Amino acid sequence: MSTYKAPLTDMRFALFDVLGAEAQFQKLGFADATRDLLDAIYDEGARFTETILAPLNEAGDRIGSRFDKTTGTVATPPGFKPAYVQFVEGGWPGLTSPAEFGGQGLPHAAAVPFKEMIDAANLAWSTFPLLSHGAIDALQHHGEAWQQETFLKPLVEGRWTGSMCLTEPHCGTDLGLLKTKAEPQADGSYGITGTKIFITAGEHDMVDNILHLVLARLPDAPAGSKGISLFIVPKVKVARDGTVGAANTVRCGSIEHKMGLHGSSTCVMNFDGAQGYLVGQPNKGLMAMFTMMNTARLGVGLQGLALSDRAYQNALRYSRDRLQSRSLSGPKFPDKPADPIIVQPDVRRMLLTCKAIIEAGRVMAYHATLLVDGAARGTSEEERAQADALLDFVTPIVKGCLTEWGIECTYNALQCFGGHGYIGEHGIEQLARDARITTLYEGTTGIQALDLLGRKVMQLKGTGLKLFLGMIEQFCNEQSGNPAVAEFIGPLREKAAQWQQLTLQIGQRAAANPEEIGAAAYDYLMYSGYVTLAYWWARSVAAAETSSQSEKFKAGKRETARFYFARILPRTLAHAAAIATPASTLTALDEAAFDN
Template sequence: MSTYSAPLRDIRFALYDVLGVEAAFRQLRFDDANRETVDAVLDESARFCGTVLAPLNKVGDEHGVAYDKDSGGVTTAPGFKEAYVQFAEGGWGGLGAPVEYGGMGLPHVLGMPLEEMIDAANLAWGNFPLLSHGAANALRLHGEQWQREVFLTKLVSGEWTGTMCLTEPHCGTDLGLLKTRAEPGDDGTYSISGTKIFITAGEHDLTPNILHLVLARLPDAPAGSKGISLFLAPKFKVARDGTVGERNALRCGAVEHKMGIHGSATCVMNFDGAQGYLIGQPHKGLMAMFTMMNTARLGVGLQGLGLAERAYQNALRYARERLQSRALSGAKFPDKPADPIIVQPDVRRMLLTCKALVEGGRALAYHAGLQVDIADHGATEEERKAGDDLLGFLTPIVKACLTEWGVECTYHALQCFGGHGYIAEHGMEQLTRDARITTLYEGTTGIQALDLMGRKIMQLQGAGLKAFLAMVAAFCEEHAGDASLAEFIAPLREKAGEWQALTLAIGKRAMSDPEEIGAAAYDYLFYSGYVALAYWWARSVAAAEASSQPQAFKDGKRETARFYFARILPRTLAHKAAIDSGAAALLSLDEAAFDA
């Protein structure tokens, strides 16, 4: 069985030393988010995830969820409900929620280590409270005051959970095709009818009520995505005064049998005239939906990070224990019958790849989370807009890169185990299976690429990219004369310039052929991700040298950064070559010739 121990030292390093959150929290007026509070939250998060959730990871995989076709009810794996009770009693669902609705009012970025730990400890369990956060944000920003008082408080307390009901059998990414209908009633409610699929935590036994946020069309809705509205339909009807009534006309029609995350209930939800309330303005549901979606996309990026961290921990332990042949240069442990496999260059390649992507990815993700706080609490409108621009730019990178790197790292970790990784005993194959979904839900990697290239770069004229490049330029200028960082500053400066030139070149080609945007999107996304990680590795080395960390820790950061710049950053060369080749190589082949 795989094990997990929260990497608190590196989490604290990322928060305190790399990101400087203490100063940021003071500037954003989070007066209660001092170091003592942050450390207490981290310690208790680690305890809960390590002792309560991690032991249930294999249980959830083996037992899955039980679906009763007669009642439409779903029973979670043994121990899941008891773990959720502890989660709710600990107030974890309200960590970053406003105090006036029962939350702790702490910074959003402080919740990201908690999410990472939950996902590493037990991804399937973590999916049950995951979307409650997105639903809570949608209500906070778009709901009426009575809806916040009645529904938001229940989500914050963890008494109820929430879902996002977007996808239908015939439409996923193109929500303009959705058919679910909402008929207005005489009492201010709406009657919602339709079928939604792939609904995470759509039905379960963890809480007595579930709040479904549903995209649907009003009778007078215009065609396409501009005709979508957002509604809240609870499992049990809830009056405006908070009184809970009879069972609503909605039901889980099936649960999916999946490759991984067996302990997570992925449901088909049927709405048959279910009573619901409009959230926000008619026909403006996409705006509220993206509030949920962007929150969820950062959360899924953390899932990839958490799984990669757990996989790396177990591969590292095994590589130190497993004795197999001798180092090519001679025995490193002559007192043993063979050397541990960690002496082998190829095993080190896999371990260092995991270490570089995990630790660099942690800084990248947490920095994106900090932009949520800046966008919400910045002192001026200019600061808030800058935070929102940067957050929008970073979100598809965090979601796509961290999940794809999660798949890569779980693959490498399984490979370190050899044949033992392929069998269930060591738990590595579960991590590999679980990781695969993260690249798919909340928008596939291809969708993230199109969001980055088409919207964040082309439509919004690269506002977030310009802000990130300004950060890189400022860092390089600050350390221009620092000999200890010269090996990182020069290539980072060169890549930043190339990134900017590459972006302009794509935009120029797209002016005459819009297909160039789609053709370049995937490679541009990963080019961006690798250069962004180079920046965070350079900053990590600088932060480590300026910190009070032990010398071994500082050496570890420097050597890992050297590995990253030497072995992983060159992946940008292939992505750039693919981008430069243009759209023709992808589009010239006639559809009929694919099977010729």
């Protein structure tokens, strides 16, 4: 059985020392978001996740959520509901929600360490409150006043949860193909009819009501993605004045049997003229839904990071305890029958790979969430616009790369365990299975890559990229005389220049052949991720040197950064070579020839 210990020291270092979050919070007007308050929140969050959620992880995987086809209901694994009750009693659902709706009004970035703890402790459990936050964001930005008053308070309090209903059996990423219908009713509501699949937490027993945000078409809607509207459809009918009525005509048809994340209910949801209310403008549903999706994409990236960290913690412990063979340079522990496997260079390679990805990846994820606050609360229109542009740019990197690296890190952890990692006893194989979904939902890695290169860079003329390259340039200029980071400045400048040049090359080729964007997108995404981590590693070393952290901590940052620049950053060479290769290497083979 795997265990979890919240890495509070590194979380605080990332948020406060590297990113200077406390000063940022005060600048943005979050007067209550003081270091003392947040430290207390993180201490209590660690207690809750380590002692309540983490022990439920193995049983949740083994027993899973169970579907009753007679009633259309889902029973969550033992312990999940009592844990949710404690979650609500602790006031956790409303950490970042506005005070006027019952929340605590803290910055989004202030809550991100706690979310990482939840995801690492019990990813399946975390999916039940996950989309409530997206529903809250969507209603805050696009809901009518009565909708906010009626639906936001129970969501913020955690009495109700939310779901996001996009995908249909014939329609995944291409939402323009969806068929779910919305018929206007005499009372101003709409009758929603259709089937949605892969709906996370679409049905469960933790709360009395679930608010489904559903994409559907009005009768006069234009074809394609321009004819999609967003509706809120409660499991139990809710009148405009908040009165709860009878059961709505929405029912779970089944739950999926999955590779991992067994404790989470992934539902087929059937809507049969179910009462719903339009959110936002007719035929503008994708705009409102993307408010949820962008929040969720950052959240899924954090899931990849969290699973990486839990897997790494357990692999490190095992590698220190497991005695097997001797060091090639002679016994390191001559008093023992064999040395622990952590003395072996290849085991250290795997552990350091995880450590290097996790610690810089944590800063990367926390920084993205700081941008959420900056885009909403910046002190000037220009500041808000820059934060929003930078957030748009880094979101697919956070989602795509942290989840891909989550698979790599859980794989490395399993390798450290050897055969003991493949069996269920140590819980590592569960982490490896659970990690697989993170690269798929909220848009596959390929979708993130196309979003980054095709939209955020090419269509938007590289606005976010220029801002990020500006951050790198500013850091390198400011630190040019700092001996603590001198060894990293040259390689970082070189990669930033190559990043810009590769972007220009793709743009030139795409002008003649649009397929060049799709052909280069994956490698461009990964290249971007590795350079981004290099930047955050250099900044982490600089921050560590001026912090109050111990000399041991500072040395750990410095040596891990050296490992990253020497052994991980060179992966960009392969990605750059692939980017420089024309699309014809992918398109020349005739479709029929794939059979040979």
